[in-house]
Amino acid sequence: MKITEPPRTPERRKQDLLDRLEREIDVWVATADREGLPCLVALWFVWDGAHLWLATRPTNPTGRNLRDGRRARLAFGDTRDVVLVDAQAETFPAQDVPVAAAEAFLAKTGWDPRRERAEYAWFRMRPTAVQAWREVQELPGRHLMRDGVWVVQDPR
Template identity: 65%
Template sequence: MTITEGRTLEQRKRDVLARLERETDVWVATADAGGLPCLVALWFAWDGESVWLSTRITNPTGRNLRDGGRVRLAFGDTQDVVLVDGEVRTYDGKEVPVAGIETFRAKTGWDPREDSASYAFFQVRPRAVQALNGVHEMRGRHVMKDGVWAV
């Protein structure tokens, strides 16, 4: 393995934001009240401040997002990863803000409300973001802490 110099915080932030715009799927990690973990891939949309997800409120991920209020999102592979820890706000299909559903529909081409009333929407506000491209970028990987970008 060749160790190279890592990206600046500014470049990492730009890369994170580009990834949020470009990618369609994200790994969603939740846990229930007893600590049982759940990991699924979901479509997502980024509105410039929050990540929007949708899944059925009746499945484990939906319940965990609603009840736990926290989530970890993961993009990429182990050599180019972005981790987002966020706080979750849950909306049913009738109360979801118009801007949230329009952002989600524009990105995915899908309106879950048309499939089933059991779909809920989840607004994830990032609280911490880590970005690293290999071991050499472990130092300086925190590009957001306590909801504030480092740059």
């Protein structure tokens, strides 16, 4: 997209976001500890239509931050096609993760953390705010979700 192109409609932006959640495999996960020390890692994810599911070691900084702080900012794309998702985290030990979420994760990534020797935790990420834009002309109207409610109707 060039700056001279007209901005996408809010409905198109939401559809592009939903398509991206189905298509992409990696998401940047930004967390912070209680002292505010930031941590940024890329993790695999699966989208279940309402939540993003992540898996990581509960003892690493991201796992601890998600468990203790219960929130993160997730980011997709580059500087010309940005999606930011603020999300609340809920932690599930491997034995308690819903089978449907774990099986969808396995189908998408080819990896099943439940079968690892090391301990993994699962994190159900509930979006509370979503922004999406390409270039400066799309900054107005970039908010697709606020306070956990879509501000743009379902495009389908």
